[in-house]
Amino acid sequence: MNLSGRTFIPLFILAAVSYFLYRVHEILLPFVLSGVLAYLFNPLVRFFEVRGLRRRPVVVVLYISVMSILGFASYKLAGVAALEAAEASHNMPVYVQKGGEAFAKWRSTARVNRVVVDYIAEHGRTWPEDVLTRMPSFALGILPVLEIAFLVPFIGFFLIQEGPRFRDHLLSWVPSRYVEMVLGLMVEIDNSLGKYVRGLSLEALCVGCIALAGFWLIGLDYAVQIAVVIGLANVVPYVGPIIGALLGGGVAIFQWGTAFGILKVLAVCIAVRFIEDWFIQPTVMRSAVHLHPVIIVFSLMSGAELFGFWGLLFAVPIASMMKVLLEVLWPWYRSQYGFAGPSPLPDIDRIPLI
Amino acid sequence: MIRWLKHFWFDPEFNRKRKFLQRVSLFSSISRREFGHLFQALVVRSYEPGEILFHEGDIGRALFILEAGHVEISRKSPDGGTIQLAILNPGDYFGEMSLLDERPRSATAAAMEPVKAHLLYKTELEKLIKHVPHIGAAIMTHLGMLLAARLRAVSDSAPIAIASTVKVREVV
Numbered sequence: 242m243n244l245s246g247r248t249f250i251p252l253f254i255l256a257a258v259s260y261f262l263y264r265v266h267e268i269l270l271p272f273v274l275s276g277v278l279a280y281l282f283n284p285l286v287r288f289f290e291v292r293g294l295r296r297r298p299v300v301v302v303l304y305i306s307v308m309s310i311l312g313f314a315s316y317k318l319a320g321v322a323a324l325e326a327a328e329a330s331h332n333m334p335v336y337v338q339k340g341g342e343a344f345a346k347w348r349s350t351a352r353v354n355r356v357v358v359d360y361i362a363e364h365g366r367t368w369p370e371d372v373l374t375r376m377p378s379f380a381l382g383i384l385p386v387l388e389i390a391f392l393v394p395f396i397g398f399f400l401i402q403e404g405p406r407f408r409d410h411l412l413s414w415v416p417s418r419y420v421e422m423v424l425g426l427m428v429e430i431d432n433s434l435g436k437y438v439r440g441l442s443l444e445a446l447c448v449g450c451i452a453l454a455g456f457w458l459i460g461l462d463y464a465v466q467i468a469v470v471i472g473l474a475n476v477v478p479y480v481g482p483i484i485g486a487l488l489g490g491g492v493a494i495f496q497w498g499t500a501f502g503i504l505k506v507l508a509v510c511i512a513v514r515f516i517e518d519w520f521i522q523p524t525v526m527r528s529a530v531h532l533h534p535v536i537i538v539f540s541l542m543s544g545a546e547l548f549g550f551w552g553l554l555f556a557v558p559i560a561s562m563m564k565v566l567l568e569v570l571w572p573w574y575r576s577q578y579g580f581a582g583p584s585p586l587p588d589i590d591r592i593p594l595i
Numbered sequence: 596m597i598r599w600l601k602h603f604w605f606d607p608e609f610n611r612k613r614k615f616l617q618r619v620s621l622f623s624s625i626s627r628r629e630f631g632h633l634f635q636a637l638v639v640r641s642y643e644p645g646e647i648l649f650h651e652g653d654i655g656r657a658l659f660i661l662e663a664g665h666v667e668i669s670r671k672s673p674d675g676g677t678i679q680l681a682i683l684n685p686g687d688y689f690g691e692m693s694l695l696d697e698r699p700r701s702a703t704a705a706a707m708e709p710v711k712a713h714l715l716y717k718t719e720l721e722k723l724i725k726h727v728p729h730i731g732a733a734i735m736t737h738l739g740m741l742l743a744a745r746l747r748a749v750s751d752s753a754p755i756a757i758a759s760t761v762k763v764r765e766v767v
Contacts, residue, residue: 291634421653425717
């Protein structure tokens with residue numbers, strides 16, 4: 242196969258666009274999150290659109306309603322979080338004392354390396370105070386998050402409103418010979434990505450709720466906050482439950498100061514993990530693109546290596562997209578360049594024509 | 596006021612599209628209420644005069660429904676020339692075999708004038724079959740009937756030739 246100008250130009254454009262996206266990847270986050278928002282809204286908009294309603298007023302009304310509900314919920318949640326933060330700062334000396342007692346008990350009974358024990362003793366005593374003194378800088382660190390919180394609904398609104406028109410517009414630029422292939426790619430990626438985004442959001446919600454129920458059941462403090470973190474962290478495969486166990490375990494040490502308390506938290510986290518693996522994932526992620534666990538781990542590590550935290554977050558959807566690209570492009574490429582014959586026909590010789 | 600509200604909320608394009616697609620024989624057994632689901636599965640594309648919609652030998656994965664303009668269907672002759680097979684009018688559909696077997700196109704389709712076509716991609720049809728089975732089944736039934744009618748027409752026109760190529764199943 243020789244690279245003619247017709248093959249080279251699209252490849253060159255693709256490479257240029259990829260390079261451009263790589264250079265500006267730091268500002269892409271609000272656009273990616275807006276895409277996620279659009280995927281979440283789309284089934285709702287579609288419900289009304291198939292009944293003959295105009296897309297624009299439907300999107301405006303839905304957007305205002307959902308954003309109002311979310312805004313009210315965030316306001317209430319922020320109130321609860323502020324109350325619990327005040328309570329935490331009030332209880333901090335008690336927690337520090339309980340934690341210290343638990344550690345001293347463990348230090349005297351456990352047979353572990355003295356260096357490790359001394360290191361934990363040195364840093365563990367000052368850690369809560371360190372966290373409290375760093376609070377103002379944490380608060381400043383939230384500013385970019387607030388920026389995203391305003392940008393994402395804004396960009397998302399236009400993405401949802403454009404909807405299928407955006408797809409039709411893109412297709413009108415594609416040379417007619419490649420329309421079927423590009424349309425195929427769009428449909429497959431849209432399907433798999435849509436299912437992944439919606440499945441993952443639903444899974445995060447379910448996992449968060451189950452974790453909350455479990456933590457309430459064992460009487461763990463800050464159950465809401467920890468459950469929210471577990472739900473959000475669940476977006477990164479295999480990482481969510483570990484973060485949940487670490488956070489919950491940390492709170493358990495300060496709250497109860499006993500090994501049994503930590504065991505209770507661990508039991509809840511393991512139960513959540515099993516329920517997720519056995520019941521939630523097979524149901525909500527049933528029709529999403531299936532990736533082998535080794536590929537998932539590899540994509541997570543590559544994402545983290547290339548783009549840090551956000552790379553970790555978007556590694557799996559991007560790996561799914563690449564899988565779909567391969568699944569659609571490879572058969573097309575093989576048939577186009579004569580590497581493979583057409584798909585086999587049914588055995589018509591064995592069946593009489595009647 | 597009611598008229599204004601109706602105009603504000605309801606899409607006039609929806610009714611226009613429905614009226615057009617109801618005339619397409621492939622969708623004749625789909626009820627009025629279900630057309631909204633079908634619209635979601637279709638993609639609209641315009642073609643300039645002389646533009647090729649697909650070439651003979653390309654792997655096809657979509658069905659085309661012609662809304663405006665005329666399309667010429669042709670194929671290469673053994674001596675290297677071109678044989679015109681048909682000229683399609685608005686309301687006709689073509690490329691339906693690709694929805695079933697994803698094999699190379701048996702002919703070339705070219706726009707004779709500005710053409711507007713709706714494309715139904717194979718995966719979208721599969722989604723319809725899964726999520727709105729009424730529509731999927733109606734389309735597949737129509738395609739089955741069409742293929743059966745074509746096969747009968749071929750077997751009626753050349754029964755001996757076909758009989759010689761098809762081995763009759765041995766009765767044990």
